[in-house]
Amino acid sequence: MPKKVVYEASIEHLQILDEDGKLDAKLAKDTITDEQVVYLYEQMSICRQFDEIAFKLQRSGRMGTYPQNKGQEANAVGAGLALQKGKDWLVPCYRENAALFMHGLPMHYILLHWMGDERGNQIPEGCLMTPISIPIGTQMLHATGIAWAAKLRAEDRVVATFFGDGATSEGDFHGAMNFATVMQAPVIFYCQNNQWAISVPREIQMNSATVAQKALAYDMPTIQIDGNDIFATFKATRDAAKRAREGGGPSFIEAVTYRLGDHTTADDARRYRDQAEVDAWLSKDPLIRTRKYMEGKGLWSDKRQTDLEERAKRIVEEVARTALEIEDPTPADFFDHMYAELPADLARQRETMRTSSLGLSPDQPGLKTQPQRA
Amino acid sequence: MPQLTLVQAINSTLAHEMQRDDRVVLLGEDVGLNGGVFRVTEGLQARFGKDRVVDTPLDESGIMGSAIGLAIGGMRPIPEIQFEGFLGPAYDQLVNHAARMRTRTRGAITVPMTVRIPVGGGIHAPELHSDSPEAIYAHSPGLKVVMPSTPYDAKGLLLAAIRDPDPVIYFEPKRVYRSFREEVPDEDYTIEIGKAKVVSEGTDITVVTWGAPVFQCLGALDNLPEDVSVELIDLRTIYPIDIETIAQSVQKTGRCVVVHEAPKTAGMGAEISSLIQEHCFLHLEAPVQRCTGFDTIMPYYKLELDYLPETPRIQKAIEECLAY
Incomplete structure (x- = not known):
């Protein structure tokens, strides 16, 4: 019997706006308008400024550990614009701040989260998103389930879930990819391949030449894009969302990007990566290339830049103030949302702030002390 | 009123609720066409369709994680984990996600789902098909844990679980699945969780137990002298635990034996003993006794009846506690 090929595949790489700010006009057709380019640039700039103030809050002891989004903002804004606010779900990791803001999450919620305050996760009514996911790779299954529910309920809804290159080593990543394709759920798997999972580079993380090829195992449409190119991040997400809406099931996007900052404020990337590598990526910064493009098209000026910088500072300072000035939570808070209705013993623990039993009631047999109160 | 086994009672209750509430979907390994390895879901796919009784890929974490998403997305999923021994891969999704979602979002996002899991030993099953992990989940805040031992209770507790706004683990003692029948009313009724x-x-x-050992305890009671008066309590809900019923009984009897299949150390018996000494200290006539599985790995089935708290061992524990 002659051998035959049973499977062949190739994966496209999409770049529309290169690092010099040069646009491939043909590929850019029907993607984002000039106005939207300016809007996305503003969103990225505000997010970058948000990172700055978050970093300062952490360094000055007013906030806990914080993971900067710096360098990866084009992903959040491109995907955020391609998805419909109030209709589509975002199931994020923790480097998609701008997308969450664009879809209605009050900005100070993210600061509250990292200030150790669960009120930052209390997603407002009408905001379709899950909170930041701290464990790696567990949220993709939730996204798949939410999308599956939308399909069962015949709702016109797409779910996008975000994760890093490291997350694709987790079993739940493969479980989610498998479930999503088997159920043909309208979900977009958006991998921000930022080259590093804390200190482990992509080459050690996986043997695969690309992350995108992992989707081939599930026969899921897949693409690799320049994740620092707002045109590419928008177009890839929009195309995937269109496919999902039309019943085409899930899609995979590998967005090649770079974590310009440390993993978090608790990390020091100088311990494991060369400055030369970082420098090379600095020139691919999405903000720089988008600005170059806008300037080339006459959409931007130094004056507008100065104005934006001032506005961004004002916005994030106000956001920081809101987060810092929130009233302190009360200990009862950590009981109140354990169950829809508190079990009796838990209600007692809440009321007394004790787990010991003596003195809880004056008629307790054998009691020789006065009943204690919390 | 129909006479049903535990399996039939669960099956007809699932059908009852699927008929009533179109948000209810069943998902798991082999639950569809095959009706589940214990046939608990037999006939339901034919009746309700492949969208509502779903044969999933063989991935417990995937089942649990996507069920969480289904619940967030507005459904009332009932994932089945085929045996309690396969809960391991799903543990992270269950304990770190399903259980925490309400509190970490301060009620903005909730996970109303019922996880069905056959549990316990005594049926000559292979390795990792006979464990009793209920204490692990009772120790995981955010979950509720129930284990009915009779067809009547199975219906009432299952309807209560499905309608509960929080995740409920519904353990089904497989040793009881077909061991007897009883009358199960057709009409809708719930049994309060807790x-x-x-x-x-x-x-x-007082003898406190739950699941299959209820029947081993009944056997022990039959063997005791006629003048011994035993109060037998079937806990039914593991968390939140009904300490009122236990305390009321032990304050009356002054003696208690707790019987469970799970290992002794840090098992629910330890929790119950502790609660009893808090609530009944001045009433106690004897140390609370635990008659449980040993602190060993559950043996292969040739020795499983030596591991499990069978009737003679329970009888001995009762007699010794009475004689103290």
């Missing part, structure tokens, strides 16, 4: 049942009233000693 309420134990006094199986037989008595005044000399």
Whole structure:
């Protein structure tokens, strides 16, 4: 019997706006308008400024550990614009701040989260998103389930879930990819391949030449894009969302990007990566290339830049103030949302702030002390 | 009123609720066409369709994680984990996500789902098909844990679980699946989660148990002298535990034996003993006794009846506690 090929595949790489700010006009057709380019640039700039103030809050002891989004903002804004606010779900990791803001999450919620305050996760009514996911790779299954529910309920809804290159080593990543394709759920798997999972580079993380090829195992449409190119991040997400809406099931996007900052404020990337590598990526910064493009098209000026910088500072300072000035939570808070209705013993623990039993009631047999109160 | 086994009662209750509430979907390994390895879901896919009784890929974490998403997305999923021994891969999704979602979002996002899991030993099953991990989940805040031992209770507790706004683990003692039939009313009824049942009233000693050992305890009661009056309590809900019913009984009897299949150390028996000494200290006539599985790995089935708290061992524990 002659051998035959049973499977062949190739994966496209999409770049529309290169690092010099040069646009491939043909590929850019029907993607984002000039106005939207300016809007996305503003969103990225505000997010970058948000990172700055978050970093300062952490360094000055007013906030806990914080993971900067710096360098990866084009992903959040491109995907955020391609998805419909109030209709589509975002199931994020923790480097998609701008997308969450664009879809209605009050900005100070993210600061509250990292200030150790669960009120930052209390997603407002009408905001379709899950909170930041701290464990790696567990949220993709939730996204798949939410999308599956939308399909069962015949709702016109797409779910996008975000994760890093490291997350694709987790079993739940493969479980989610498998479930999503088997159920043909309208979900977009958006991998921000930022080259590093804390200190482990992509080459050690996986043997695969690309992350995108992992989707081939599930026969899921897949693409690799320049994740620092707002045109590419928008177009890839929009195309995937269109496919999902039309019943085409899930899609995979590998967005090649770079974590310009440390993993978090608790990390020091100088311990494991060369400055030369970082420098090379600095020139691919999405903000720089988008600005170059806008300037080339006459959409931007130094004056507008100065104005934006001032506005961004004002916005994030106000956001920081809101987060810092929130009233302190009360200990009862950590009981109140354990169950829809508190079990009796838990209600007692809440009321007394004790787990010991003596003195809880004056008629307790054998009691020789006065009943204690919390 | 139909006479049903535990399997039939669960099956007909699932059908009842799927008929009533189109948000209810079943998902798991082999639950569809095959009707589940214990046939608990038999006929339901034919009746309700492949969208509502779903044969999933063989991935427990995937089942649990996507069920969480289904619940967030507005459905009332009932994932089945085929055996309690396969809960391991799903543990992270269950304990770190399903259980925490309400509190970490301060009620903005909730996970109303019922996880069905066959549990316990005594059926000559292979390795990792006979464990009793209920204490692990009772120790995981955010979950509720129930284990009915009779067809009647199975229906009432299952309807309560499915309609509960929080995740409920519904353990099904597989040793009881087909061991007897009883009358199960056709009409809709629930049994409140968190309420134990006094199986037989008595005044000399209290025996607290749940799941399949209820019947081993009944066997022990039959073997005791006629003048010994035992109060047997079927806990039915593991968390939140019904300490009122237990305390009321032990304050009356002054003696208690807790019986469970799970290992002794840090098992629910330890929790119950501790609660009893808090609530009944001045009433106690004897140390609370635990008659449980040993602190060993559950043996292969040739020795499983030596591991499990069978009737003679329970009888001995009762007699010794009475004689103290």
